[in-house]
Amino acid sequence: MEASTPTVIVTRGLRKEYDMGAEIVYALRDVDIEILSNEFIAVMGPSGSGKSTLMNVIGCLDTPTAGEYILNGSPVQDLEDDELARIRNREIGFVFQTFNLLPRATALHNVELPLIYAGVKAGERRERAARALDLVSLADRMEHQPNELSGGQRQRVAIARALVNEPSILLADEPTGNLDSSTSAEIMSLFVDLHGQGQTIIMVTHEHDIAEFAERIITLVDGMVASSHATLTSAPFASAAPPVVSEG
Amino acid sequence: MSIFEALRVALTQLWAHKLKSLFSLLGVVIGITFLIAVITVVEGMNRYVQEDFAGSLFGVNTFSVVRRPTVQTGNRSAEEIRRLARNPSVDLDDVEAVRRAVPDARYFAYRNARRMSEVWHSERRRRNIRVIGGSEDYQDVQGWKVEEGRGLTPLDQRRGLKVAVIGPEIAEKLFPTESPLGRQIRLEAHRYEVVGVFERKGGLLGNAWDAAVLMPYETYNQTLSRKRDRVLEISIKTNNERELQVAMDAAEQALRISRGLRPGEENNFYFQTSSGLLSAWETINNILLAAIPGLVSVSLVVGGIVIMNIMLVSVTQRTREIGVRKAMGATQRDIMLQFLAESSFVSLLGAVLGILLGLGLGKLVEQLSPLPASIPPWALATAIALGLLVGLSSGIYPARRASRLNPIDALRYE
Numbered sequence: 001m002e003a004s005t006p007t008v009i010v011t012r013g014l015r016k017e018y019d020m021g022a023e024i025v026y027a028l029r030d031v032d033i034e035i036l037s038n039e040f041i042a043v044m045g046p047s048g049s050g051k052s053t054l055m056n057v058i059g060c061l062d063t064p065t066a067g068e069y070i071l072n073g074s075p076v077q078d079l080e081d082d083e084l085a086r087i088r089n090r091e092i093g094f095v096f097q098t099f100n101l102l103p104r105a106t107a108l109h110n111v112e113l114p115l116i117y118a119g120v121k122a123g124e125r126r127e128r129a130a131r132a133l134d135l136v137s138l139a140d141r142m143e144h145q146p147n148e149l150s151g152g153q154r155q156r157v158a159i160a161r162a163l164v165n166e167p168s169i170l171l172a173d174e175p176t177g178n179l180d181s182s183t184s185a186e187i188m189s190l191f192v193d194l195h196g197q198g199q200t201i202i203m204v205t206h207e208h209d210i211a212e213f214a215e216r217i218i219t220l221v222d223g224m225v226a227s228s229h230a231t232l233t234s235a236p237f238a239s240a241a242p243p244v245v246s247e248g
Numbered sequence: 249m250s251i252f253e254a255l256r257v258a259l260t261q262l263w264a265h266k267l268k269s270l271f272s273l274l275g276v277v278i279g280i281t282f283l284i285a286v287i288t289v290v291e292g293m294n295r296y297v298q299e300d301f302a303g304s305l306f307g308v309n310t311f312s313v314v315r316r317p318t319v320q321t322g323n324r325s326a327e328e329i330r331r332l333a334r335n336p337s338v339d340l341d342d343v344e345a346v347r348r349a350v351p352d353a354r355y356f357a358y359r360n361a362r363r364m365s366e367v368w369h370s371e372r373r374r375r376n377i378r379v380i381g382g383s384e385d386y387q388d389v390q391g392w393k394v395e396e397g398r399g400l401t402p403l404d405q406r407r408g409l410k411v412a413v414i415g416p417e418i419a420e421k422l423f424p425t426e427s428p429l430g431r432q433i434r435l436e437a438h439r440y441e442v443v444g445v446f447e448r449k450g451g452l453l454g455n456a457w458d459a460a461v462l463m464p465y466e467t468y469n470q471t472l473s474r475k476r477d478r479v480l481e482i483s484i485k486t487n488n489e490r491e492l493q494v495a496m497d498a499a500e501q502a503l504r505i506s507r508g509l510r511p512g513e514e515n516n517f518y519f520q521t522s523s524g525l526l527s528a529w530e531t532i533n534n535i536l537l538a539a540i541p542g543l544v545s546v547s548l549v550v551g552g553i554v555i556m557n558i559m560l561v562s563v564t565q566r567t568r569e570i571g572v573r574k575a576m577g578a579t580q581r582d583i584m585l586q587f588l589a590e591s592s593f594v595s596l597l598g599a600v601l602g603i604l605l606g607l608g609l610g611k612l613v614e615q616l617s618p619l620p621a622s623i624p625p626w627a628l629a630t631a632i633a634l635g636l637l638v639g640l641s642s643g644i645y646p647a648r649r650a651s652r653l654n655p656i657d658a659l660r661y662e
Binding site (some may be wrong): 105 | 253257258261569573575576577659
């Protein structure tokens with residue numbers, strides 16, 4: 001491993017337990033993962049394997065019951081609500097399966113949303129949001145509302161929104177789950193492009209062909225990391241198929 | 249997120265749900281409309297009473313001597329009321345005593361009067377009238393103007409001529425097609441010649457005067473008076489406030505002497521002034537103004553509950569939106585601010601609409617009655633402050649609920 005590639009995420013002994021009254025559900029049990037800058041990771045696993053919980057913890061939407069989560073060198077497992085909100089705003093860009101755009105707002109306003117909470121002034125906000133929409137080739141759809149856009153276009157608006165604040169991680173939860181295969185391919189090629197430009201991407205999916213777009217697949221089973229291996233996509237870059245791709 | 253930004257987001261939301269927003273502000277609109285309309289009317293009545301009513305009934309710088317007060321002012325003990333009831337009637341001897349005591353009065357007048365059930369001209373009659381026997385200055389003290397014919401003259405007074413000036417309502421009823429001048433009217437068994445018709449006074453209390461018959465005091469005394477030489481009221485108008493006080497003191501002394509009251513004995517007569525009447529009005533006014541807060545707060549509480557309910561529904565409907573905003577980095581404070589901005593804006597808008605409607609109602613009252621529409625600035629400020637208060641207080645619970653939603657659950661909400 002070369003020291004020149006900074007680590008974005010480190011988790012050590014990450015646990016998440018839900019007290020359901022009669023029994024305690026162990027969603028995560030001692031998850032240790034390490035993700036480097038500019039990696040493109042797919043998280044897979046059967047339902048109930050804890051992948052959604054892991055995404056929530058990594059996305060700072062939830063805090064672990066025990067263990068450490070170090071994001072960009074600082075521990076975040078014990079932070080308060082408002083500090084977590086700040087981290088979500090600055091460090092994390094979410095892409096959801098159901099897009100989650102504000103229905104009555106234009107594409108531009110949707111993309112501006114993270115900037116509003118970052119306290120960016122209106123003029124600069126507009127400019128940056130427009131640039132982000134341009135990045136996903138939607139410069140001509142800025143004033144459209146979500147219901148005037150196709151599924152693929154909506155997801156691209158959501159990706160522009162996730163990227164507009166230049167986050168450390170793009171966190172995508174089943175980003176192609178609601179899209180047909182050709183649109184899925186379109187979104188994946190956008191992810192590959194973004195990855196090529198240096199964006200760190202973590203994506204939860206249950207589709208193998210989608211996961212193959214990533215460089216490395218982390219598979220969870222019963223709340224534990226069952227495997228972590230490089231994909232064919234990354235094979236040319238990682239000759240010995242190490243658990244972590246260190247090529248920058 | 250700044251308050252300005254929160255307001256912008258709130259406005260976008262409200263505009264997107266126009267109908268819902270409209271319904272949520274109705275309660276506040278009604279409350280504030282009521283507040284403004286009532287204050288407008290009360291203030292209008294206030295001005296009317298102070299500027300027109302009290303002046304026309306008594307006139308400024310005027311006092312009158314009566315047996316006992318005709319308008320109940322303030323709280324009198326039962327004992328005091330019984331004492332006043334034992335006062336002897338005012339009569340012509342008292343008139344002479346007071347006349348000598350206030351030689352410099354601008355006007356000095358006295359009258360006797362009674363209500364009568366009917367006045368006749370041949371086969372036509374007018375029911376429920378007031379007959380007044382007034383002394384020389386009486387018309388002037390009252391500020392009555394003659395529209396047709398003439399008023400009463402000193403000669404009428406001295407000779408006790410059977411002449412009368414009638415109010416416009418009597419003239420219309422008894423003489424619908426002809427001029428009443430020179431015609432006869434009949435009261436009980438007495439006939440009087442009509443020499444003039446008064447100008448219409450109109451208004452709240454003018455109606456009573458528009459159906460009145462005025463005749464010389466001496467004529468009344470000889471024909472209709474139930475007891476000879478009785479006087480209902482002696483009215484004295486002075487040139488200014490200072491003279492009024494001097495005249496009242498002089499009249500009091502003169503009456504005490506002429507009625508043979510010993511020092512320390514209570515006056516057995518009563519002085520009535522316009523300021524006394526105004527203080528009576530003030531009591532009524534204060535009761536009205538004290539009742540407003542109760543009535544208005546009921547409607548505002550209802551308005552607040554409406555807003556709170558609609559906001560709670562809105563929070564539920566927008567659970568996912570709240571989740572998205574939180575995922576994008578909105579803090580609890582940001583969400584709280586957004587919902588508070590919405591409820592406050594709705595409520596403030598309601599207050600503004602209420603003010604406009606209330607002013608409209610006030611104008612309507614002004615058109616339909618003699619009351620001037622008058623709205624004091626403090627009422628507008630109160631209305632705005634109440635609107636803001638209702639908005640904030642009804643928004644706080646829904647806003648807290650929204651701000652405390654767990655982002656994961658909110659994002660998953662269907």
